[in-house]
Amino acid sequence: MRIGVSNMRKGDYKVIVGLGSCGIAAGGNKVYDAFKGIVEKSEIPVILDETGCMGMCYKEVLVEVIDPDGKSVIYGEVTPEKANKIFESHIIEGKPVTEWIVKADDLETSEDSFFNKQMRIVLRRCGAINPESIDEAIAMDAYKAIEKAIKTMTPEQVIEEVLNSGLRGRGGAGFPTGMKWKFARASQDSKKYIICNADEGDPGAFMDRSVLEGDPHSVIEGMMIAGYAIGADEGYIYARAEYPLAIKRLKIAIKDAEERGFLGKNILGTDFSFKIKIKEGAGAFVCGEETALLASIEGKRGMPRMRPPFPAVKGLWEKPTNINNVETFANVPYIILHGASEYAKYGTEKSKGTKVFALAGKIAKGGLVEVPMGIPLKEIIYDIGGGTSSGKKFKAVQMGGPSGGCIPADLIDTIIDYDSVNQTGAIMGSGGMIVMDEDNCMVDIARFFLTFTQKESCGKCTFCRIGTKRMLEILERITKGEGKEGDIELLEELCANIKKNSLCGLGQTAPNPVLTTIKYFRHEYEAHIRDKKCPAKQCKALIEYRILEDKCIGCTACSRVCPVKAISGEVKKTHKIDSSICTKCGACKATCKFGAIIVE
Amino acid sequence: MSNKCCCNERSHYFDKFDKILAKYEGKEADLIPILQNIQDAYGYLPQDVLDELCNRTGLHPSQVMGVATFYSQFRLKPTGENLIKLCFGTACHVNGAEKVAEALADELKIEIGGTTEDGKFTLETVACLGCCSLAPVMMIGDETYGRLTPDKARKIIRGFYENRGE
Numbered sequence: 028m029r030i031g032v033s034n035m036r037k038g039d040y041k042v043i044v045g046l047g048s049c050g051i052a053a054g055g056n057k058v059y060d061a062f063k064g065i066v067e068k069s070e071i072p073v074i075l076d077e078t079g080c081m082g083m084c085y086k087e088v089l090v091e092v093i094d095p096d097g098k099s100v101i102y103g104e105v106t107p108e109k110a111n112k113i114f115e116s117h118i119i120e121g122k123p124v125t126e127w128i129v130k131a132d133d134l135e136t137s138e139d140s141f142f143n144k145q146m147r148i149v150l151r152r153c154g155a156i157n158p159e160s161i162d163e164a165i166a167m168d169a170y171k172a173i174e175k176a177i178k179t180m181t182p183e184q185v186i187e188e189v190l191n192s193g194l195r196g197r198g199g200a201g202f203p204t205g206m207k208w209k210f211a212r213a214s215q216d217s218k219k220y221i222i223c224n225a226d227e228g229d230p231g232a233f234m235d236r237s238v239l240e241g242d243p244h245s246v247i248e249g250m251m252i253a254g255y256a257i258g259a260d261e262g263y264i265y266a267r268a269e270y271p272l273a274i275k276r277l278k279i280a281i282k283d284a285e286e287r288g289f290l291g292k293n294i295l296g297t298d299f300s301f302k303i304k305i306k307e308g309a310g311a312f313v314c315g316e317e318t319a320l321l322a323s324i325e326g327k328r329g330m331p332r333m334r335p336p337f338p339a340v341k342g343l344w345e346k347p348t349n350i351n352n353v354e355t356f357a358n359v360p361y362i363i364l365h366g367a368s369e370y371a372k373y374g375t376e377k378s379k380g381t382k383v384f385a386l387a388g389k390i391a392k393g394g395l396v397e398v399p400m401g402i403p404l405k406e407i408i409y410d411i412g413g414g415t416s417s418g419k420k421f422k423a424v425q426m427g428g429p430s431g432g433c434i435p436a437d438l439i440d441t442i443i444d445y446d447s448v449n450q451t452g453a454i455m456g457s458g459g460m461i462v463m464d465e466d467n468c469m470v471d472i473a474r475f476f477l478t479f480t481q482k483e484s485c486g487k488c489t490f491c492r493i494g495t496k497r498m499l500e501i502l503e504r505i506t507k508g509e510g511k512e513g514d515i516e517l518l519e520e521l522c523a524n525i526k527k528n529s530l531c532g533l534g535q536t537a538p539n540p541v542l543t544t545i546k547y548f549r550h551e552y553e554a555h556i557r558d559k560k561c562p563a564k565q566c567k568a569l570i571e572y573r574i575l576e577d578k579c580i581g582c583t584a585c586s587r588v589c590p591v592k593a594i595s596g597e598v599k600k601t602h603k604i605d606s607s608i609c610t611k612c613g614a615c616k617a618t619c620k621f622g623a624i625i626v627e
Numbered sequence: 628m629s630n631k632c633c634c635n636e637r638s639h640y641f642d643k644f645d646k647i648l649a650k651y652e653g654k655e656a657d658l659i660p661i662l663q664n665i666q667d668a669y670g671y672l673p674q675d676v677l678d679e680l681c682n683r684t685g686l687h688p689s690q691v692m693g694v695a696t697f698y699s700q701f702r703l704k705p706t707g708e709n710l711i712k713l714c715f716g717t718a719c720h721v722n723g724a725e726k727v728a729e730a731l732a733d734e735l736k737i738e739i740g741g742t743t744e745d746g747k748f749t750l751e752t753v754a755c756l757g758c759c760s761l762a763p764v765m766m767i768g769d770e771t772y773g774r775l776t777p778d779k780a781r782k783i784i785r786g787f788y789e790n791r792g793e
Contacts, residue, residue: 053758084761085760228754229755230715230716231718231755232755232757233755233759268663269753269755310701325655326656326694327655388717388718393718393759428717459717461718483754588778590733612726612730613726617778
């Protein structure tokens with residue numbers, strides 16, 4: 028039984044363990060159990076609670092300790108063993124364990140820079156509440172915006188407010204949300220639907236999952252406001268089946284909201300009724316496209332169809348339907364509660380508010396960050412993210428996943444808004460931001476994304492189905508050192524045709540990773556094709572491992588670790604790699620303590 | 628292997644399926660949730676259960692198979708005792724997931740997608756597990772293993788065999 032904050036007595040300590048997917052993957056449940064064991068035996072009353080993603084994924088497992096006087100300290104990289112020390116020192120002796128602190132109310136830490144440039148609107152309650160407690164959400168303003176909307180505003184006024192806020196779709200394309208609602212409102216039908224697109228399929232993106240796991244009520248409330256605005260009484264959340272924790276917490280949140288009368292018939296004594304159902308996806312990237320998503324909810328193969336008619340006119344079961352993504356909905360209650368102008372204070376002329384990014388890849392401080400639109404990319408990567416994790420030179424950042432592109436190091440001053448990012452050839456996308464250093468081969472990255480889109484193409488459009496396959500074959504050939512003159516031009520031609528002749532976003536954007544890497548890293552393609560070299564030394568067919576005679580001391584560590592016995596040599600004598608046997612797995616290089624193994 | 632007993636009565640094999648079907652109306656919109664439930668109960672989508680599904684709901688076999696083969700979640704073959712889901716997301720890729728995949732394939736002596744001869748492991752890759760800060764990552768059953776190296780991945784597999792006294 029977990030005790031919510033509402034039961035907290037004055038004078039109690041509170042220990043909160045971060046149990047988002049990241050925290051659990053890092054061992055959060057074991058830390059929670061360790062604290063549980065300690066708390067149960069302790070004579071000091073301590074309240075143990077859980078919360079969602081606190082954002083600092085690179086420091087998981089995170090544990091927050093709140094003193095009886097309300098002061099907060101967050102510890103990073105907590106293990107069950109460290110739990111004992113934290114409890115004894117901090118709670119029993121009143122001395123926080125300074126060296127493990129990553130954030131504190133009255134202490135500066137080296138990690139403060141991670142938060143200083145962030146602005147939390149979407150993530151306002153993530154990491155601050157127990158996501159399974161509706162009381163904690165209500166204590167932080169949940170369901171106040173829907174009450175304001177249905178009791179004091181007309182649906183038209185709600186739409187006007189969202190239009191004025193400048194909110195644009197956070198799923199990637201950036202269509203003005205208020206406009207979308209206006210179209211759906213204008214459709215005349217007695218039955219309409221609201222759909223929340225939680226099919227977050229971009230590899231390397233976990234923004235929506237963290238919001239659903241950390242604050243499901245914000246999404247439910249956003250959907251309700253949209254329902255009131257367009258005249259819908261039913262909503263679906265289409266969630267990735269790979270997100271079991273998000274689905275579990277959504278189910279709890281929906282049930283709690285129903286019991287409190289926020290969902291159901293005649294909500295808060297008004298004429299407005301609204302219910303929400305969850306549909307679990309079954310693993311198809313294309314279902315992030317709205318018409319494919321509709322087909323999937325209807326129980327069909329998730330294949331897109333022609334638009335028009337747009338879903339706002341003919342959507343789910345032919346009824347007018349409004350589809351927004353998780354982050355878009357999570358913004359809405361804030362806008363309604365605080366007003367459009369308060370929201371529009373943040374951002375640039377055409378991109379208002381904030382954007383959540385999942386910062387990952389070769390980044391020192393990877394995690395979930397929310398920044399005001401207009402912030403330069405440089406500040407996200409260096410000031411918040413702390414630069415590359417390897418300490419090596421930053422090379423590029425990939426934005427927008429398989430639909431996006433790579434922004435090279437020389438464009439690091441690009442500011443984050445829809446139009447500036449589009450100009451680089453990448454897209455804002457849903458918020459995946461993968462950092463790469465000089466060891467990453469850009470041709471290999473292009474091949475990686477094409478492998479993904481080629482596999483995920485639903486097969487409906489010939490150019491997407493066969494075109495991506497041909498592109499992948501060319502990219503594979505280049506990375507294997509079998510590239511030919513004219514391959515780059517052929518890729519460009521295919522890109523143009525696939526973009527032009529595909530029905531949905533998947534095909535139309537699939538060439539982007541290739542186009543941007545050709546645009547900014549053409550020399551790498553040329554090195555692979557002409558010189559048969561991989562400048563980043565990643566493509567296996569183009570590299571060789573060699574032992575430096577002057578550095579090898581003959582410790583035999585490499586030959587023992589080699590899985591194919593390609594390394595020979597006697598103890599205390601220089602070793603040698605037989606390149607005809609070597610599989611280039613890199614195990615030897617990782618083992619050598621003397622820097623004697625190089626890649627050429 | 629027959630799923631019916633000698634007197635030709637329906638065996639208990641279909642009990643789990645009966646329970647699932649009782650929860651739904653059996654309309655087209657229920658197809659994906661029904662298949663998800665069948666997979667949860669049986670570990671995969673057995674052909675005879677799918678046949679039964681068509682018989683009982685009137686859904687056409689092409690429709691059922693169309694959906695079952697479209698979505699990557701569904702499998703038509705049983706998996707090994709432990710399912711390894713190796714993440715091939717972008718963050719894992721840039722941090723060396725392919726090398727981990729090769730090490731696992733070599734250690735288990737199977738290709739990606741295959742099952743070991745002793746039926747202990749099935750090795751699969753998935754698009755993204757979403758714990759990018761722990762990249763490269765894999766899941767074995769419900770347990771997540773992060774910050775993998777080829778060597779660490781091999782040791783985890785060996786650990787499974789050693790712990791079971793084999």
